[in-house]
Amino acid sequence: MLDRWTMPLTHRPLEWIAYRLKGRVTPGQVTFGAFLIGISALPLLAWEYYGLALAAILLNRLGDGLDGALARVSHQTSEAGGFLDIGLDFVFYAAAVLGFALANPADNAQAAALLLFxxxxxxxxxxxxAIAAKQQGVERPDFPQKAFYYLEGLTEGTETVMALVIFCLFPAHFPILATVFAAACLITTATRLWGGYWTLRRHEEQP
Incomplete structure (x- = not known):
């Protein structure tokens, strides 16, 4: 929901950093580096080092935006890079939730399972x-820098990062916070399924 406002704000700073990294590292190296930093949040959360885990999460998100910016300024954008980026993103998100479950299984496991669902x-x-839209040639005018068609929802990247930050700042309240965010994610799922279905139906019915 907030990505349409936050992404334009981060575009210029990320591009500024990308120009200074151009020729020094590749977008793929940034992607893998950010993922390794992000996945370190799993053991850090399990050991209840919430401050360090928060730093790892934020650095991961910085790298997640930076790899795309670097790919654009160095003219190395590719479907393969976009696929790897989004795939590792979902692994990272799941790992962070698992970390909270391992930190306090008795209190957190049920809410973590709901959030993973x-x-x-x-x-x-x-x-x-994204797959169907690509096959049908449906464009993505709101997020042209994305490798995949970006179907909006109540919970997008910005909201997910905000949720992880709040989880780290208030770990004792993870069960209720995760349950609330899971409910918002389920609403997103329902609206995406409904909106995606009718978007594709309308596109298929066009002459």
Missing amino acids: AFIGTGTSFLAF
Whole structure:
């Protein structure tokens, strides 16, 4: 929901950094580096080092935006890079939730399981629509810099990062916070399935 406003704000700073990294590292190296930093949040959360985990999460998100900016300024954009980026993103998100479950299984496991269930809904509805939209030639005017067609929803990248930050700042309240966010993700899944279906139907019916 917030990505349409936050993404334009981050575009110029990320491009500024990308120009200074151009020729020094490749977009793929940034993608893998950001993922390795992000996945370190899993053990850090399990060991309840929430401050360090938060730093790893934020650095991962910085790298997630930076790899695309670097690909654009160095003219190395590719479908393969976009696929790797989104695939590792979903692994990272799931790992962060698992970390909270491992930190306090008795209190957090049920809410973490619910949130992972909701993540499957948002992720599959996003990717399934992207595949169909690509095949049908449906354009993405709102997010032209994305490698995949970006189907909007109540919970997008910005909201997910905000949720992870809040989880780290208030870990004792993870069960209720994760449950609320899971409910928002399930709403996103429902609206994406409905909106995606009718978008494709209308496109198929066009002469």
